[in-house]
Amino acid sequence: MACxxxxxxxxxxxxxxxxxxLTVGVPEMSCGDLQRRGWDRTTCDNANGRFxxxxxxxxxxxxxxxxxxFKWLTAETSIPKLMTGDNANLLSxxxxxxxxxxVREVACDASGFGLPELDDWNVTRFDxxxxxxxxxxxxxxxxxxxxxxxxxxxxxGSSVDWVTRGHRIRARFYDKTAEVGDVVTLPARLxxxxxxxxxxxxxGGERLGNSTDDLGASxxxxxxxxxxxxxxxxxxIPSPLGVRSQLVDVHGRRRGSNLFRVLLESREYGTLPPYxxxxxxxxxxxxxxxxxxxxxxxxxxxxxxxMPE
Numbered sequence: 001m002a003c004x005x006x007x008x009x010x011x012x013x014x015x016x017x018x019x020x021x022l023t024v025g026v027p028e029m030s031c032g033d034l035q036r037r038g039w040d041r042t043t044c045d046n047a048n049g050r051f052x053x054x055x056x057x058x059x060x061x062x063x064x065x066x067x068x069x070f071k072w073l074t075a076e077t078s079i080p081k082l083m084t085g086d087n088a089n090l091l092s093x094x095x096x097x098x099x100x101x102x103v104r105e106v107a108c109d110a111s112g113f114g115l116p117e118l119d120d121w122n123v124t125r126f127d128x129x130x131x132x133x134x135x136x137x138x139x140x141x142x143x144x145x146x147x148x149x150x151x152x153x154x155x156x157g158s159s160v161d162w163v164t165r166g167h168r169i170r171a172r173f174y175d176k177t178a179e180v181g182d183v184v185t186l187p188a189r190l191x192x193x194x195x196x197x198x199x200x201x202x203x204g205g206e207r208l209g210n211s212t213d214d215l216g217a218s219x220x221x222x223x224x225x226x227x228x229x230x231x232x233x234x235x236x237i238p239s240p241l242g243v244r245s246q247l248v249d250v251h252g253r254r255r256g257s258n259l260f261r262v263l264l265e266s267r268e269y270g271t272l273p274p275y276x277x278x279x280x281x282x283x284x285x286x287x288x289x290x291x292x293x294x295x296x297x298x299x300x301x302x303x304x305x306x307m308p309e
C-alpha cells in the first residue's frame with residue numbers, strides 16, 4: 001500500500017513515529033476473558049517470588065500484552081507498518097496520530113472491550129525518526145566517532161547504535177535501504193528511542209510527560225534536533241585536517257597533536273584504532289567533544305543534514 005504522505009517528503013526530511021508502545025489501565029479485564037477470545041496465557045516469576053500471569057495476542061501487526069495482576073493493557077506496533085503495510089514508509093504527523101488511534105481500535109477488537117479513548121492512554125515508548133535523501137554511508141562512518149551521554153557507540157556495516165549500560169538502544173543512524181534490502185526514497189535515517197517514564201527528556205525546558213496528549217509533532221522535532229546537535233549532524237562534519245588547529249588550540253600542542261595523529265591512523269581502520277582499549281577510545285571521544293568535534297569524516301567535510309521547521 002502506498003504511503004499517503006511520502007510525496008510531500010520526497011525532497012526533504014520527514015518526521016514520524018516508528019515503534020510506539022501504548023498502555024492503559026483496564027481494571028475490569030481478566031486473563032480468563034482474553035483466553036476465551038484466543039489469547040495465549042503465560043506465567044513468569046516476579047521479584048517477590050510469585051507468578052505474574054500474562055495474556056498475549058497479536059492482531060494486524062499490533063502486539064498486545066495484559067498483566068492480570070497489574071490490570072494494564074500494553075499495545076506495541078510499528079505505526080508505518082500498521083498504516084501502510086511497510087515500515088520503510090514515512091508518515092506525516094496527522095497520519096501518525098491516526099495510527100495511534102488505530103492501535104486502540106485493534107486492541108478493542110482483539111480484547112472485546114470498549115477501551116478508554118486515546119487521550120486516556122500512556123506512551124511508554126516511542127521511536128522518533130527523521131529521514132534524508134542522501135547516501136548514508138559517509139555519515140555512518142563519521143558518526144562512529146560521535147557519542148551520546150551515558151551510552152556506548154557500536155558501529156555496524158550499515159548503522160551506528162548508541163547503547164545504554166542496560167543494553168537499550170537510545171539512538172541509531174542507519175541505512176534503511178540496506179536494512180530492508182530494497183531501494184527506499186529517503187535511506188539515511190536517525191531514530192531516537194524515548195521511554196518517557198524511565199528517561200528524563202525535556203521539551204521546551206519541561207520534562208516530557210507520558211500521556212498521548214504530551215506527544216506532538218513539535219516535541220518529536222525538538223527531541224530529534226537535540227539528538228542531532230549532540231551527534232554533530234546539525235553542523236558541517238569536519239575532516240581530520242579541518243580540526244587539527246582546533247584540537248591544538250583547545251588541548252595544547254602536545255595533546256592536540258597526539259590526538260591528531262590518532263585521527264590520521266583512524267583513516268586506515270575507518271574508526272578509532274581497535275588496539276586501543278574501550279576506556280582510551282572513550283577518552284579520545286571526550287577530547288574531541290571538548291574541542292567541539294562531535295562527528296568526524298575521514299574522507300572530507302560533510303554538509304549538515306537539514307531539518308525544516
